[in-house]
Amino acid sequence: MEQYSEKVMDHFSNPRNVGTIENPDGVGHVGNPMCGDVMELQIKVRDNIIVDAKFRTFGCGAAIATSSMATELVIGKSIDEAQNITNKVVAEALDGLPPVKMHCSNLAEEALEAAIKDYKSRQKA
Amino acid sequence: MEQYSEKVMDHFSNPRNVGTIENPDGVGHVGNPMCGDVMELQIKVRDNIIVDAKFRTFGCGAAIATSSMATELVIGKSIDEAQNITNKVVAEALDGLPPVKMHCSNLAEEALEAAIKDYKSRQKA
Amino acid sequence: MKSIYLDHAATCPTDPKVVEAMLPYFSDHYGNPSSIYSLSRTTRNAIENARTILASAIGADPKEIVFTSGGSESDNFAIKGIAHALKDKGNHIITSQIEHHAVLYTCKFLEKNGYDVTYVPVDEHGTIKLDELEKAIRPDTILITVMHANNEIGTIQPIRQIGEIAKKHGIKFHTDAVQTFGHIPVNANDLNVDLLSISAHKFYGPKGVGALYIRKGTKITPQSHGGDQERRRRASTENVPGIVGLGKAVEIATESMADEADRQTKLRNDFIKAILEKIPDSRLNGHPVDRLPNNINISFEGIEGESILLNLDMYGIAASTGSACSSSSLEPSHVLLSIGLTHELAHGSVRFSLGKHTTREELDRVVDILPGIIQKLRAMSPLYNK
Amino acid sequence: MKSIYLDHAATCPTDPKVVEAMLPYFSDHYGNPSSIYSLSRTTRNAIENARTILASAIGADPKEIVFTSGGSESDNFAIKGIAHALKDKGNHIITSQIEHHAVLYTCKFLEKNGYDVTYVPVDEHGTIKLDELEKAIRPDTILITVMHANNEIGTIQPIRQIGEIAKKHGIKFHTDAVQTFGHIPVNANDLNVDLLSISAHKFYGPKGVGALYIRKGTKITPQSHGGDQERRRRASTENVPGIVGLGKAVEIATESMADEADRQTKLRNDFIKAILEKIPDSRLNGHPVDRLPNNINISFEGIEGESILLNLDMYGIAASTGSACSSSSLEPSHVLLSIGLTHELAHGSVRFSLGKHTTREELDRVVDILPGIIQKLRAMSPLYNK
Ligand SMILES: Cc1ncc(COP(=O)(O)O)c(C=O)c1O
């Protein structure tokens, strides 16, 4: 296998924002244990700004690192800004991922999307 | 390829009885340049005893060594005795031949047979 | 930090004595073994010597040994070689569900090319179901191929009995002994096999060289056509240093095998006991007793294998996993699924494979470190909430 | 007596610098390149480094290189791999009459398995007849395979032109460059080839390792199924030391190639001139100019090659022959027959192939010794009566 970048290894070994939020405003739960990746992303939103984000991930090094990076990237962003955080953005922030691991960054994007969608639907309700 | 025995290499490098006999009593010419082996065996016979034998051979190490050994074996033998010198006898006298080279000892037997046949047919004539 | 290498089933360091034996055959004795001049006698003899060593180690005749470029070539050669040679007799092959990819994907390839393959299931310990194997036999069955011991979970198969079944039905029988040769007794006659694959780097020989045992009288089509090498069963200038190294490795392995197997079995059992005790929700994969002396395979609930490996690596510990992590497919090990593990547990498996330099101290260190890693990852996992 | 090695076309001694480069990869850097732990980074990088060296030497992308176990595997893989991958497109293959057995017997094997092969003849110098090659093309032609230079007579083929013809007709083109790579320029794009075989031991690398260049986008079926190595084109744990050795050998060869080719060409020409002058009824086989710098092939009327070799060997001189002497068939070299030699002359041929350590003094010694040997054997021959 190709090597992980130093950034990936940093986020993998010292993942930021692990855990859960009490009374989150949005929760994204994506992936499937069948495929070896499950990601849960929770966000706290104040005045349309993501003020906190936490994750829990079952998955490989890349899955954990992308989760960690995604939380770092969203905290402080508005919901609109957060929606622009694509898999590419996450992967680039980690100085790239080995080709066979690119799907892991999709998972982070999907988790974020799901959490925002959940937040929006709660707003409407 | 498997190795030649020391005996083979001795007869190959110092072949006995090379050449032709003036007025031979029997000549055997066998083999085919197509196959890479041609052997010519000439014998001189006195009172039914082979008193001299000479050979010329186009061929590999085994072909030359078996020719040389065959001449050594027949000299001093009666025609009847000489007819018992089979390919096996020649090969054994050389301490064996590599399997792919066994056909060379056939050639020696055939050359001897042909020379004796020639001798006999001249006797009849 | 001294590293702790526990991935001997993947590959072993080449024994320095093996390297030493190989060295003269690079630049000094370099003659092409097929040439007739005296320069080549040394290399030719060296190859035949290695052949004799291997043959006598497995109870074979030297003429029954063909040297190859490794276990994968041996497996491909055996299976495709028999399939092709016997195609007029039939087109059905029987194998197990837990073969190494070198066997499995060769069978899949043959399936796409006019052959019919039955994949016999295994029980929860990874032992092939003998009755199902025998039931699978058809009049057009030409080959049975079942590995001697599994590379992931270490389960040793009842090869001798399978061989008897094969013999009874007049079917050729191949075994992949890549994981067993040099570690437990491997004898072609005791095992009733017609073909048997080995690979040197799995028993401290060099990478890139292996062998296939082919019982006398077995018709087989070569995998590599060309020169007359290896009695016309494998064309190519012989890898002389590699073959010499293989021979030396066989020699060293057979000397110490019995003692080493005992030693590793004890270490293995103690390690398994300690881990299962210290780490909740963990389970041993493979057969509890009929397993390779050096194989340990454990699944940890709620976490994924690659992340365990990466954490171990930070402590200098090298192991492997049945997770799909490093492959381009998302499927975890077919072996772990075949013994009934869920996808999640299959993804959460780690294999530790011991070697002749593995010490109790090293394993103790892993027993100290691993629980913390598992706990840390489980704390991060949405699938583990105990 | 110092031996004089003139059989470099058969195999070369491994360069000590190559061995030195390989050594750390046996017992120190032994990690399996496919593993994820840091221990394996060194071996993985070493392989990719060798791949890059080779790729840049032949003007390719590293992704276009697959490492194999030698020239024979590369040839078999290329030909069977394309034949299988394109079997729905057609079943006709074009090759020459003078290919190495690794190509020739692979083609013969395919002929017995539903493929149709045209063997294009060569002229008296061993150069392929381009017009006949082009005439042989059919709508169902899927592959042309013609060697870059012949291993027996050294004739260099117009590969670039053949490649143009192949391209024009949209046919895949393979060349066996085992005898040329490292000796004369070999560039995949200049030569217009889609596949190209090399073997390390022919240019002072180790035995048992080679490579196949596969142009991007070329569909090919693997020869060895199993693991994901080599981008799934060749399963098996990589022969790391061998691959490192190949890389180093490429590096060394490319540095000195131009000078060495010049030097050997001069030695070759002087040797040929001297032998033909001193020994009556001898003739050069192969092309007088378009030939490998290191190849000399001469036929001597009325005598057989093996007996010449054995005599040379007594003086410590190692050479080879196109005679059938050491093979189980009685047929002499198909190459020599294809250029129009009689069986007798083909049996009476000797190949001297020079190397980078070959000196003028060594060749002078052969020029001194050979006439006596030829004379002695001719005196013994019933076919030479001059
Ligand atoms: C059971 C088994 N068979 C075959 C192989 C393939 O051996 P190699 O990688 O030497 O080709 C391996 C190891 O990779 C193995 O464990």
Ligand SMILES: Cc1ncc(COP(=O)(O)O)c(C=O)c1O
């Ligand atoms: C032209 C040619 N092709 C292929 C080969 C086969 O190479 P190897 O013996 O390394 O398999 C050789 C040498 O034997 C050769 O000269």
